[in-house]
Amino acid sequence: VKVDLGERSYPIYIGEDLLSLLGEKARFHNLSTQSPILIVTDVNVGSLYLSKTQSTLQKYGYTIATHVVSAGESSKCLGELGSIVTSALEAKLDRDSTIIALGGGVVGDLAGFAAATYMRGIRFIQIPTTLLAHDSSVGGKVAVNHPLAKNVIGAFHQPAFVLYDTTTLKTLSIREVRSGLAEIIKHGFIHDESFVSWCENNIDKLLTLDADALSYAIHAGCSIKAWIVSQDEKESGLRAFLNLGHTIGHALESVAGYGELTHGEAISIGMCGAALLSSRLGVASDHVFTYTEGLIKRFGLPTVIPERYATDAIMDAMLHDKKFRGGQMVFILPNSIGKVHIHKGIPVEEVRVVVDLLKEGERSHVR
Amino acid sequence: VKVDLGERSYPIYIGEDLLSLLGEKARFHNLSTQSPILIVTDVNVGSLYLSKTQSTLQKYGYTIATHVVSAGESSKCLGELGSIVTSALEAKLDRDSTIIALGGGVVGDLAGFAAATYMRGIRFIQIPTTLLAHDSSVGGKVAVNHPLAKNVIGAFHQPAFVLYDTTTLKTLSIREVRSGLAEIIKHGFIHDESFVSWCENNIDKLLTLDADALSYAIHAGCSIKAWIVSQDEKESGLRAFLNLGHTIGHALESVAGYGELTHGEAISIGMCGAALLSSRLGVASDHVFTYTEGLIKRFGLPTVIPERYATDAIMDAMLHDKKFRGGQMVFILPNSIGKVHIHKGIPVEEVRVVVDLLKEGERSHVR
Numbered sequence: 202v203k204v205d206l207g208e209r210s211y212p213i214y215i216g217e218d219l220l221s222l223l224g225e226k227a228r229f230h231n232l233s234t235q236s237p238i239l240i241v242t243d244v245n246v247g248s249l250y251l252s253k254t255q256s257t258l259q260k261y262g263y264t265i266a267t268h269v270v271s272a273g274e275s276s277k278c279l280g281e282l283g284s285i286v287t288s289a290l291e292a293k294l295d296r297d298s299t300i301i302a303l304g305g306g307v308v309g310d311l312a313g314f315a316a317a318t319y320m321r322g323i324r325f326i327q328i329p330t331t332l333l334a335h336d337s338s339v340g341g342k343v344a345v346n347h348p349l350a351k352n353v354i355g356a357f358h359q360p361a362f363v364l365y366d367t368t369t370l371k372t373l374s375i376r377e378v379r380s381g382l383a384e385i386i387k388h389g390f391i392h393d394e395s396f397v398s399w400c401e402n403n404i405d406k407l408l409t410l411d412a413d414a415l416s417y418a419i420h421a422g423c424s425i426k427a428w429i430v431s432q433d434e435k436e437s438g439l440r441a442f443l444n445l446g447h448t449i450g451h452a453l454e455s456v457a458g459y460g461e462l463t464h465g466e467a468i469s470i471g472m473c474g475a476a477l478l479s480s481r482l483g484v485a486s487d488h489v490f491t492y493t494e495g496l497i498k499r500f501g502l503p504t505v506i507p508e509r510y511a512t513d514a515i516m517d518a519m520l521h522d523k524k525f526r527g528g529q530m531v532f533i534l535p536n537s538i539g540k541v542h543i544h545k546g547i548p549v550e551e552v553r554v555v556v557d558l559l560k561e562g563e564r565s566h567v568r
Numbered sequence: 569v570k571v572d573l574g575e576r577s578y579p580i581y582i583g584e585d586l587l588s589l590l591g592e593k594a595r596f597h598n599l600s601t602q603s604p605i606l607i608v609t610d611v612n613v614g615s616l617y618l619s620k621t622q623s624t625l626q627k628y629g630y631t632i633a634t635h636v637v638s639a640g641e642s643s644k645c646l647g648e649l650g651s652i653v654t655s656a657l658e659a660k661l662d663r664d665s666t667i668i669a670l671g672g673g674v675v676g677d678l679a680g681f682a683a684a685t686y687m688r689g690i691r692f693i694q695i696p697t698t699l700l701a702h703d704s705s706v707g708g709k710v711a712v713n714h715p716l717a718k719n720v721i722g723a724f725h726q727p728a729f730v731l732y733d734t735t736t737l738k739t740l741s742i743r744e745v746r747s748g749l750a751e752i753i754k755h756g757f758i759h760d761e762s763f764v765s766w767c768e769n770n771i772d773k774l775l776t777l778d779a780d781a782l783s784y785a786i787h788a789g790c791s792i793k794a795w796i797v798s799q800d801e802k803e804s805g806l807r808a809f810l811n812l813g814h815t816i817g818h819a820l821e822s823v824a825g826y827g828e829l830t831h832g833e834a835i836s837i838g839m840c841g842a843a844l845l846s847s848r849l850g851v852a853s854d855h856v857f858t859y860t861e862g863l864i865k866r867f868g869l870p871t872v873i874p875e876r877y878a879t880d881a882i883m884d885a886m887l888h889d890k891k892f893r894g895g896q897m898v899f900i901l902p903n904s905i906g907k908v909h910i911h912k913g914i915p916v917e918e919v920r921v922v923v924d925l926l927k928e929g930e931r932s933h934v935r
Contacts, residue, residue, distance in 0.1 A: 287715075347654070353657065353686065356688055
């Protein structure tokens, strides 16, 4: 897949056992062997793939330093950014150096923000090791969290290239696989009805990590996202489509405490919420909600908000969300399967009703 | 002065009592009154100008929040960035909001980096209250320090406009005035021999803050810098000229501990060092060094390295400096007065000799 952004264009390589080709790709992309490279990873991924990543680069003459963070969202903070910069300075990274993110979305966002800001921006390579990271590896959005809000300190910084080794996905738990598939299905809901149908017909293959089905799904998900990003790099219009399910999703993640719900689980509920809201506003037919909810359920993903998350807390979290401009509530809503639009001026009360309807105990009221 | 950067172009307004026109300028530049504005300042500047800044904006319908930091370089850190983001979230700043930097270089760099990264970038206005800040207000370089290196975590983020109220300079100490003039003279040394002569003929007026002389000098300094930045926004070539005196200067600041030497004092010594190095390498005549040293002295600025700063420590600090690529030493050196070039491949030993020669006790060896 090629992400087309003029002089910031970059390729995404997808396939089995690509990690062994990293040194070659680094040379091909003109990474200087004179300047040290810093690999950022977490303890889990590091124990599996760090030494292989290091050695394939060393074979091609690169000097490698490493920085290993704790696994999980809590590493995505300003403090860890400072620690990465300490490692980078100690390893004498200069302006021609590169930072490599080896891991999932947390490592990608954190290491990417370090690359975006170290000496005001050095090169960056992403090696995603989760399915969910297919999403964050396209588009150049990098960020850390703040105790009051997710992803609120960040930048746009495009990688030199992305290397997607599907072999690394074999070590994912089923929960992580499902969570990653949620983002892939999301891309279908946004822009490609036929890909949604394909997903529906390949649920079992996807959940059992069939290599061909996975490669196709990652390719399709990345392609849809790449097309949207190339139309709108800095998120002034079209790119907002990608936030389907994210307004309620982010609020749920924030109320749940980072980690209790996976990102994919949160946006699954969020996509059901968007479909329900669209139906209540008379934009989409009830079928869109029924179909969305049904497909998400068949992937083993949640469609209801756990009763213990208070509606007030969820609404408060949404008001901190950066997708509200000038006090108005804005949502990405489906028109039909495979088609969405930006819907402005939605009354807060209507959103509140939808949140309540999504609560477990209230399911009988939904239809 | 207009800084010409295509769609990121912006004006610098220079003159007496401009602060009272801020609300009008904000409206003129289409700042939304629907989205809150955050003013970042330090305790010293805040006590003098914060209430005036607030009220001129409120008169034009803007909602204002404020964030006041301690005065001095120690505020330019990741921790304070986190605190600014807390203030921004509490005040409900959104993507259409603006952060205003009211103060000197520290506040400009810190608040500018906050604006560059908050929600991946919101609008930014600079109101410099020091002479030195004429430099940082052109070019969009924003950053915070890391305990191991200055300005090493940052971004390029251009302001919407810069408002330079020369009335605010009247409260500066003579040491701050001299330090600011050092950067202004630097711009002359880089690109404009006739402006260097003008400075030489107007030393007394400048040191006593004559309004017309100051406005002219700020205008000339900003214009030279704006011209260079417009040629090379992201510092790939020409823009490096602006680092004249900074390689040794930054090393001195780092060895001295932030605050012991002002930035202008450090680069004054650095400019003498660059001229001496150029002379020893046979690039510039001895006259260039003699003239540079003489002019800097007449402005009451230092030309020698205090004996208590160890040469080893200065050399170590330089090796952390981001202006070395691939292990080679690179300096900006004068060819003549008003003309400089990038000089690569300078032996470390030659730089060490120059640092030793710049030491107080060794002055007799210089000529």
